[in-house]
Amino acid sequence: xxxxxxxxxxxxxxxxxxxxxxxxxxxxxxxxxxxxxxxxxxxxxxxxxxxxxxxxxxxxxxxxxxxxxxxxxxxxxxxxxxxxxxxxxxxxxxxxxxxxxxxxxxxxxxxxxxxxxxxxxxxxxxxxxxxxxxxxxxxxxxxxxxxxxxxxxxxxxxxxxxxxxxxxxxxxxxxxxxxxxxxxxxxxxxxxxxxxxxxxxxxxxxxxxxxxxxxxxxxxxxxxxxxxxxxxxxxxxxxxxxxxxxx
Numbered sequence: 001x002x003x004x005x006x007x008x009x010x011x012x013x014x015x016x017x018x019x020x021x022x023x024x025x026x027x028x029x030x031x032x033x034x035x036x037x038x039x040x041x042x043x044x045x046x047x048x049x050x051x052x053x054x055x056x057x058x059x060x061x062x063x064x065x066x067x068x069x070x071x072x073x074x075x076x077x078x079x080x081x082x083x084x085x086x087x088x089x090x091x092x093x094x095x096x097x098x099x100x101x102x103x104x105x106x107x108x109x110x111x112x113x114x115x116x117x118x119x120x121x122x123x124x125x126x127x128x129x130x131x132x133x134x135x136x137x138x139x140x141x142x143x144x145x146x147x148x149x150x151x152x153x154x155x156x157x158x159x160x161x162x163x164x165x166x167x168x169x170x171x172x173x174x175x176x177x178x179x180x181x182x183x184x185x186x187x188x189x190x191x192x193x194x195x196x197x198x199x200x201x202x203x204x205x206x207x208x209x210x211x212x213x214x215x216x217x218x219x220x221x222x223x224x225x226x227x228x229x230x231x232x233x234x235x236x237x238x239x240x241x242x243x244x245x246x247x
Contacts, residue, residue, distance in 0.1 A: 052216025053176055055209050065174050065208070066140065066151075072206045073119065073141045082120045093234065094126030098166075102130060106192045106227070106242060107164050114138060114162045116155075116183065117169030121146030132164075155182045162186055168196040168237055170217065171207040180220040189247040193224065196237040217241055 059065040072078065101107040109131040115123040118137025124146040127135035137147035138155065150156045152167070153175055165183050173179035183193050197211050211217060218226050218241065227242040234240070 050216045050219065052213035052219070053209055053211060055174075056207065059174070062174075068206060069172060070140060073139065079120065082122070087120075087122060087125075090122040090235070091126045091129065094123050095129050097232070097234065097240075098127055098130045098132065101192075101194065101242075106194070107132060109133070111163035112161065113164040113166070114157070114186065115147075116152050116165060116167035116179075117172060118147045119143070123166060123168075152182060153178045155186050157186045159185050160188045163188055163191045164194070165191070166194045168234065170195055170197050171209055171211065174208040176209055176217075177220050180217070181222075184221060184223045184245060187224075187245045189245055191245045192227070193221075193243045193245070195241045195243075196232060196234050197239050197241065198237045199239050201238075214239060214241060218243070 059068075098107060102109075107113070111132055111134070113127050113132050113135040115121070115127070115135070115137040118124055118139050120143045121137045124135050124137040137143070138150035138152065139147050140149070140151060141147075142149040148156070152169070152173065165187055167183070170176065170179060187193060195217065197214075197217060199211055199214065201210075214229050221243050224243040224245045227244050229239060229241050231238060232240045
């Protein structure tokens with residue numbers, strides 16, 4: 001009979017709605033996770049196009065990048081090493097570095113200072129040791145009383161907060177331009193930024209970028225002037241870059 005080949009009346013609308021339902025499911029599950037940080041667009045052209053900065057990889061989400069960084073920061077073996085055998089040695093070397101900057105009038109005892117990516121805070125301890133008592137560190141994992149929680153891509157400080165900022169973790173920045181923009185935002189006019197980097201050398205597996213020339217770093221600073229670059233021997237980093245924010 002002709003009616004035997006007809007589909008049940010309720011089956012037709014179901015089959016018509018099935019493609020739409022499948023499309024809705026795909027769109028819904030392709031949205032970023034609610035835990036993703038809101039300021040995580042694709043790598044900006046300023047970072048990716050510089051011939052002197054090579055971005056190592058593109059992460060599926062900002063959370064995945066943070067997870068990699070936290071694997072190092074929270075590693076119990078490394079934290080034990082940083083807190084014991086490494087502590088005194090690093091405080092001594094950082095104290096020498098900061099004393100030299102004081103002698104060049106780039107850092108004063110009255111400075112309000114920030115160490116970006118400070119881990120457990122050896123740099124902060126060194127600053128306090130040389131007399132810069134109003135100093136604090138910032139890292140993804142806080143380490144009271146020396147280090148507060150913060151992301152160097154979006155510092156938790158007001159604009160024009162610091163006279164001096166130091167960092168030796170530029171290679172960990174997924175967005176180098178944001179790293180620099182945040183330093184400039186939170187530096188006071190006339191404030192000094194000091195960054196230690198390694199040139200022409202790959203960092204460890206946690207590094208997010210490779211710096212192939214100092215111009216790659218200096219070119220990201222839009223509100224500051226270069227003061228100096230010089231060779232240093234600082235825990236695997238070989239170049240010190242000093243800039244001053246324009247008044």
